Amino acid sequence: xxxxxxxxxxxxxxxxxxxxxxxxxxxxxxxxxxxxxxxxxxxxxxxxxxxxxxxxxxxxxxxxxxxxxxxxxxxxxxxxxxxxxxxxxxxxxxxxxxxxxxxxxxxxxxxxxxxxxxxxxxxxxxxxxxxxxxxxxxxxxxxxxxxxxxxxxxxxxxxxxxxxxxxxxxxxxxxxxxxxxxxxxxxxxxxxxxxxxxxxxxxxxxxxxxxxxxxxxxxxxxxxxxxxxxxxxxxxxxxxxxxxxxxxxxxxxxxxxxxxxxx
Amino acid sequence: xxxxxxxxxxxxxxxxxxxxxxxxxxxxxxxxxxxxxxxxxxxxxxxxxxxxxxxxxxxxxxxxxxxxxxxxxxxxxxxxxxxxxxxxxxxxxxxxxxxxxxxxxxxxxxxxxxxxxxxxxxxxxxxxxxxxxxxxxxxxxxxxxxxxxxxxxxxxxxxxxxxxxxxxxxxxxxxxxxxxxxxxxxxxxxxxxxxxxxxxxxxxxxxxxxxxxxxxxxxxxxxxxxxxxxxxxxxxxxxxxxxxxxxxxxxxxxxxxxxxxxxxxxxxxxxxxxxxxxxxxxxxxxxxxxxxxxxxxxxxxxxxxxxxxxx
Numbered sequence: 001x002x003x004x005x006x007x008x009x010x011x012x013x014x015x016x017x018x019x020x021x022x023x024x025x026x027x028x029x030x031x032x033x034x035x036x037x038x039x040x041x042x043x044x045x046x047x048x049x050x051x052x053x054x055x056x057x058x059x060x061x062x063x064x065x066x067x068x069x070x071x072x073x074x075x076x077x078x079x080x081x082x083x084x085x086x087x088x089x090x091x092x093x094x095x096x097x098x099x100x101x102x103x104x105x106x107x108x109x110x111x112x113x114x115x116x117x118x119x120x121x122x123x124x125x126x127x128x129x130x131x132x133x134x135x136x137x138x139x140x141x142x143x144x145x146x147x148x149x150x151x152x153x154x155x156x157x158x159x160x161x162x163x164x165x166x167x168x169x170x171x172x173x174x175x176x177x178x179x180x181x182x183x184x185x186x187x188x189x190x191x192x193x194x195x196x197x198x199x200x201x202x203x204x205x206x207x208x209x210x211x212x213x214x215x216x217x218x219x220x221x222x223x224x225x226x227x228x229x230x231x232x233x234x235x236x237x238x239x240x241x242x243x244x245x246x247x248x249x250x251x252x253x254x255x256x257x258x259x260x261x262x263x
Numbered sequence: 264x265x266x267x268x269x270x271x272x273x274x275x276x277x278x279x280x281x282x283x284x285x286x287x288x289x290x291x292x293x294x295x296x297x298x299x300x301x302x303x304x305x306x307x308x309x310x311x312x313x314x315x316x317x318x319x320x321x322x323x324x325x326x327x328x329x330x331x332x333x334x335x336x337x338x339x340x341x342x343x344x345x346x347x348x349x350x351x352x353x354x355x356x357x358x359x360x361x362x363x364x365x366x367x368x369x370x371x372x373x374x375x376x377x378x379x380x381x382x383x384x385x386x387x388x389x390x391x392x393x394x395x396x397x398x399x400x401x402x403x404x405x406x407x408x409x410x411x412x413x414x415x416x417x418x419x420x421x422x423x424x425x426x427x428x429x430x431x432x433x434x435x436x437x438x439x440x441x442x443x444x445x446x447x448x449x450x451x452x453x454x455x456x457x458x459x460x461x462x463x464x465x466x467x468x469x470x471x472x473x474x475x476x477x478x479x480x481x482x483x484x485x486x487x488x489x490x491x492x493x494x495x496x497x498x499x500x501x502x503x504x505x506x507x508x509x510x511x512x513x514x515x516x517x518x519x520x521x522x523x524x525x526x527x528x529x530x531x532x533x534x535x536x537x538x539x540x541x542x543x544x545x546x547x548x549x550x551x552x553x554x555x556x557x558x559x560x561x562x563x564x565x566x567x568x569x570x571x572x573x574x
Contacts, residue, residue, distance in 0.1 A: 007341075007344045007345040007419065007422075008344065009341055009344045010344075010371070014373050015371070018370040018371050021370055022356070022370075025356075025359065025363065025367055026356050026358050026359065029358040029359055097354060097357075098350070099354055099356070101317075101350050102350060103371065104317055104343075105315070105317075105343065105347075105348030105350060105416065106343060106348075106368060106371035106372060107340045107344040108340075109339065262316075262319060263278070263312055263317065263319070
């Protein structure tokens with residue numbers, strides 16, 4: 001029989017990317033029903049809010065409302081897809097389907113699984129943002145070439161909400177508790193992030209809360225790439241916020257989920 | 264005794280206040296099929312999970328865990344790279360077909376596409392699933408899914424195969440097929456560690472077993488030897504509802520027999536089958552069954568409980 005030397009442990013990159021690949025293949029197995037909604041959702045938003053509100057509000061500051069709205073919902077779609085993936089998706093893999101139990105029989109560590117999971121959520125965030133962008137390009141709402149960068153912001157947004165959601169998931173014992181997360185945290189975040197209306201005229205206290213929540217910063221970055229003369233060095237502060245947020249929630253997520261994977 | 268594959272000394276594990284494994288010791292030789300036998304909750308699965316790093320043992324200064332020279336705390340990835348793991352519950356990706364399931368798992372080991380495809384064809388042949396290559400998991404029977412999970416554990420040509428109740432809930436044909444395959448693997452030099460609560464399974468494929476109960480080792484040895492050293496050859500099962508002429512005192516007046524009572528059944532042991540049937544005649548028992556004693560009886564003798572009893 002073979003000696004120990006015949007068996008090599010795959011590199012970290014190989015391990016993490018194989019986890020990513022597993023998720024991508026399972027997701028892609030139902031390509032039609034997974035690929036269609038990301039395009040449909042922005043259409044509904046733009047038609048509903050855009051046409052409805054748009055009749056009353058022509059401009060917000062110097063940009064028209066449809067552009068304001070379109071550039072705002074690029075990353076909110078990323079937030080929702082990453083959050084769903086890393087709450088319900090992760091919980092089902094962890095507790096119901098026992099997918100991780102199977103994967104941990106291969107030379108993968110809990111950290112590899114968590115990193116692969118986060119990367120996959122980021123990728124989904126990228127694609128959902130790209131889908132919104134494509135819709136707005138086709139409709140002629142957004143037409144600056146630099147707007148493609150907003151899809152990268154969608155990737156960052158996906159990572160942020162993946163780490164946050166995994167941390168939440170690590171504490172959740174009952175799948176129904178995610179309702180609190182979505183209704184209590186993500187819905188207000190969606191409304192008070194500056195995605196659908198500007199924050200400038202909110203009371204000071206609410207503005208501070210808005211600045212504290214993660215979505216606000218990615219909305220601001222994504223929009224900056226989509227509107228004329230939107231870029232400024234202030235965006236680096238938003239980027240720094242994202243980096244710190246990812247590091248902190250990522251650390252908590254790894255610590256918490258690991259405990260759920262190893263008996 | 265051959266070269267040692269796994270060495271376990273004073274292994275302990277508790278979950279909160281519950282002690283799952285309690286001072287366990289055993290050695291497994293290379294190319295040996297070693298069985299952990301015991302009822303649910305005996306600590307078999309926990310022991311197995313500790314060996315491949317899925318569970319952490321309680322820290323005791325004199326605990327030794329040696330798996331082909333590695334310790335799971337520091338080298339779990341190394342151990343898993345030369346092992347194949349078949350968990351208790353099948354966890355295949357039901358959205359994908361048979362080949363894709365194995366291709367994805369091969370990637371976890373870093374096996375290249377071309378080599379993986381060759382290996383998958385071999386393994387599907389080996390587990391007699393060759394005509395299922397493109398079938399979706401949902402369309403496979405329970406037995407086929409189990410065989411596929413075993414095939415998955417063989418992708419890396421493991422030298423250690425760890426199976427947690429590989430045949431629980433399967434029909435006899437599939438069970439025999441799996442036993443044959445495990446024997447073949449053992450012949451080719453693979454070390455096999457298996458948990459089961461079927462005494463027949465342990466008897467069929469294990470070179471040596473330990474019988475566990477409540478986290479402790481009760482008996483250790485070759486299945487046949489354990490029987491002959493601890494038990495009479497034959498047993499008569501008497502179902503209590505029938506006749507009811509007999510009482511325990513009546514039975515104990517007979518020489519050369521031993522009795523054990525469990526649930527609604529009375530077990531009467533003897534080395535002489537003739538004596539047992541004569542006894543049944545004399546007491547005019549209508550509903551009885553005489554058979555060879557097995558590991559189940561042994562378990563009953565040492566613990567006073569059945570192997571399949573829930574704890």
